[in-house]
Amino acid sequence: MSYLIDLATKNLFRNKLRSFISILAIALSVALVVFVKGLVGAFIDNMYSLHIQYQAGDIKIIDQEYQKKERLLSLNYPVDGFNGGGIKAMEGELKRIKGIKRVIPRIKFGAAISTEDEMIRMMGWGVEASKELEFTNIKDKLVEGRMVRRGQREVVMGADLLKKIGLKVGDKTTILYQTSFASFKGSTFKIVGKIKSGLKLLDEELFYLPLDQAQKILEMPDMATDLLLETDNYRDLEGVLAKVEQLFKDKSADQRYSIIPWDKGYSMIGMLKVGEKIYNGIYIFLVILGAFVVINTMIMIVKERTKEVGMMTALGVKSKEILSMFIIEGIIMGMVGSFLGVIVGALITKLTAITGIIDYSKAMKGVSGNILMNPIIRPEVDLSNLLYAFILGVVVTAITAIIPARKAAKLDPTEALRSN
Amino acid sequence: MSLLKLQGVKKIYQQGRVEVEALRGIDLEIEAGEFTSIGGPSGSGKTTLLNMIGCLHRPTIGQIIFDGDEIEKLPKEELAMLRRHNLGFIFQDYNLIPVLTVYENVELALRLLGDVEKKEIKERVVNILKSVGLGDYINRKPNELSGGQKQRVSIARALVKEPKLVLADEPTANLDSKTSEDVLEVMLEMNQKLTTTFIFSTHDPQVMEYAKRLLTLKDGKIIEDRKNS
Numbered sequence: 001m002s003y004l005i006d007l008a009t010k011n012l013f014r015n016k017l018r019s020f021i022s023i024l025a026i027a028l029s030v031a032l033v034v035f036v037k038g039l040v041g042a043f044i045d046n047m048y049s050l051h052i053q054y055q056a057g058d059i060k061i062i063d064q065e066y067q068k069k070e071r072l073l074s075l076n077y078p079v080d081g082f083n084g085g086g087i088k089a090m091e092g093e094l095k096r097i098k099g100i101k102r103v104i105p106r107i108k109f110g111a112a113i114s115t116e117d118e119m120i121r122m123m124g125w126g127v128e129a130s131k132e133l134e135f136t137n138i139k140d141k142l143v144e145g146r147m148v149r150r151g152q153r154e155v156v157m158g159a160d161l162l163k164k165i166g167l168k169v170g171d172k173t174t175i176l177y178q179t180s181f182a183s184f185k186g187s188t189f190k191i192v193g194k195i196k197s198g199l200k201l202l203d204e205e206l207f208y209l210p211l212d213q214a215q216k217i218l219e220m221p222d223m224a225t226d227l228l229l230e231t232d233n234y235r236d237l238e239g240v241l242a243k244v245e246q247l248f249k250d251k252s253a254d255q256r257y258s259i260i261p262w263d264k265g266y267s268m269i270g271m272l273k274v275g276e277k278i279y280n281g282i283y284i285f286l287v288i289l290g291a292f293v294v295i296n297t298m299i300m301i302v303k304e305r306t307k308e309v310g311m312m313t314a315l316g317v318k319s320k321e322i323l324s325m326f327i328i329e330g331i332i333m334g335m336v337g338s339f340l341g342v343i344v345g346a347l348i349t350k351l352t353a354i355t356g357i358i359d360y361s362k363a364m365k366g367v368s369g370n371i372l373m374n375p376i377i378r379p380e381v382d383l384s385n386l387l388y389a390f391i392l393g394v395v396v397t398a399i400t401a402i403i404p405a406r407k408a409a410k411l412d413p414t415e416a417l418r419s420n
Numbered sequence: 421m422s423l424l425k426l427q428g429v430k431k432i433y434q435q436g437r438v439e440v441e442a443l444r445g446i447d448l449e450i451e452a453g454e455f456t457s458i459g460g461p462s463g464s465g466k467t468t469l470l471n472m473i474g475c476l477h478r479p480t481i482g483q484i485i486f487d488g489d490e491i492e493k494l495p496k497e498e499l500a501m502l503r504r505h506n507l508g509f510i511f512q513d514y515n516l517i518p519v520l521t522v523y524e525n526v527e528l529a530l531r532l533l534g535d536v537e538k539k540e541i542k543e544r545v546v547n548i549l550k551s552v553g554l555g556d557y558i559n560r561k562p563n564e565l566s567g568g569q570k571q572r573v574s575i576a577r578a579l580v581k582e583p584k585l586v587l588a589d590e591p592t593a594n595l596d597s598k599t600s601e602d603v604l605e606v607m608l609e610m611n612q613k614l615t616t617t618f619i620f621s622t623h624d625p626q627v628m629e630y631a632k633r634l635l636t637l638k639d640g641k642i643i644e645d646r647k648n649s
């Protein structure tokens with residue numbers, strides 16, 4: 001076997017330019033895979049993580065009726081614990097499940113502010129600020145002031161919303177809303193912070209207030225509209241999900257509440273998941289394109305060395321050893337090419353990440369707040385991506401090398417020896 | 421027992437619809453240590469016969485017994501092993517691997533055997549190259565050698581594993597007559613020194629004269645078989 005590897009390695013130097021071009025082709029396609037995968041990965045992870053932070057949690061618990069008309073922000077179907085026992089108690093039960101890190105209650109409600117010439121419609125989010133600061137990236141988006149504090153009549157608003165209502169941090173404003181008993185009310189809040197995130201939802205549509213204040217003004221003691229669960233790993237939910245479902249069954253609350261994992265029932269996420277699969281196909285396709293150059297090279301090599309194959313057969317080399325020799329030659333090209341490709345790909349990706357070159361800001365103008373997408377994508381250089389691209393490069397070249405190598409192994413030795 | 425025995429060997433090539441009978445019944449016995457030439461006009465079947473003996477072809481009909489084995493009955497893998505250990509080939513156009521040095525080209529035959537130690541490989545390769553007169557060319561590449569030198573490398577490659585039989589199909593056809601004689605001298609010397617059996621084909625009467633036994637083929641049959649004194 002060792003002489004086969006020796007020989008295959010030396011053979012690469014027969015036609016250096018041709019070997020170089022083949023290696024380059026593999027390197028380019030692998031580099032492209034590294035870059036695109038980093039980019040797509042960052043893009044998708046970004047969307048997933050925003051979706052989880054601001055919409056779905058890893059798992060979301062809502063009333064089944066509320067789920068049917070979530071957009072209406074109705075306060076008639078809140079989460080109020082097991083048998084009306086309140087969300088505090090429910091949180092306690094949930095946190096006893098292994099794998100659940102945090103339980104995050106939110107009250108979402110419709111609200112408005114009247115300015116001189118119009119009513120500005122908004123969405124209020126009553127939150128436990130300390131949990132939001134840890135669970136979401138809101139801290140990085142606070143460009144002025146601070147997050148709301150428990151027990152205080154204060155709000156945090158997006159920069160665009162503040163502009164619309166013509167107020168700034170430090171000002172007071174009266175917010176109009178409807179309580180859970182459908183009576184219209186107004187309350188005055190102090191604006192303590194300003195958010196600028198690039199997300200329409202945060203910048204323009206919502207304001208934060210402390211959960212206890214929301215519960216008080218809306219007359220929803222110990223209730224929330226959404227209960228989000230943060231788990232140890234959102235990519236591996238099954239076990240936790242089953243336990244949560246079991247708990248709800250035990251409490252006979254499974255008919256009342258929906259338990260929704262982050263990746264179910266959201267059309268956007270479904271599409272992204274399909275997209276991920278398509279991209280996996282595209283990576284393979286990219287490498288196959290690169291491997292075509294290798295096949296081409298290998299076909300030429302086999303043709304040129306037909307006579308040599310005859311000679312080697314006469315020397316007693318078995319046909320499966322001939323097969324191995326050519327495949328090894330392909331694999332060496334695949335390994336060298338993939339290795340270079342991974343390095344180049346990682347460098348390009350790193351560079352793009354530093355400059356944050358991919359900026360969707362323009363494209364994002366006018367996109368609805370329902371689509372949570374960060375306008376600046378920074379692709380990631382991630383070791384598993386590099387390994388994936390390397391292995392893909394080697395495996396695809398090895399497989400494609402089989403075709404010409406088999407041709408060589410099947411040559412009739414006497415014919416081969418007569419050829420020129 | 422003879423080293424090689426052919427009985428009623430026929431080879432029919434199928435060329436489209438036409439059948440070409442390249443060998444029409446060969447009976448032949450070769451003893452160990454022979455130095456035998458095969459002559460005859462072009463198309464008479466010399467190459468076909470050598471390929472048959474070299475286990476690169478199977479006879480259409482007939483029996484070939486090499487060193488006690490009925491080779492037409494052996495599977496492909498075993499034929500490869502038989503060639504690897506017991507047969508050496510010398511080709512008209514040398515068939516050296518251009519990316520390997522003289523040393524490495526010869527070494528390949530030994531490395532294939534698998535069970536020879538590195539040190540022994542080196543010793544044997546250097547020795548055989550010295551004895552074919554290439555002691556000073558060990559690290560050259562084939563393209564830096566003359567035709568005669570290349571053929572000596574090829575002889576060394578065939579002999580380094582000390583096979584029972586060496587087959588050479590027109591080993592001197594690409595060489596001038598002086599070089600041809602040199603090459604034959606080397607082959608003869610090896611035949612005497614190592615008692616290796618040689619069978620070679622040639623058109624060249626001068627080369628033929630080196631043989632101790634001369635076979636002549638015509639139309640796929642042996643028409644003459646004589647000793648050379």
Ligand SMILES: Nc1ncnc2c1ncn2[C@@H]1O[C@H](COP(=O)(O)OP(=O)(O)OP(=O)(O)O)[C@@H](O)[C@H]1O
Nearest residue numbers: 433434435440442461462463464465466467468469
């Ligand atoms: N692969 C093949 N397919 C069909 N016919 C073949 C094949 N190989 C050889 N022949 C035919 O068999 C006959 C013997 O050929 P062979 O090559 O053995 O002759 P040769 O004595 O070696 O000739 P030369 O001196 O020209 O080398 C010829 O008629 C040739 O055309």
Ligand SMILES: [Mg+2]
Nearest residue numbers: 466467468589
């Ligand atoms: Mg011939």
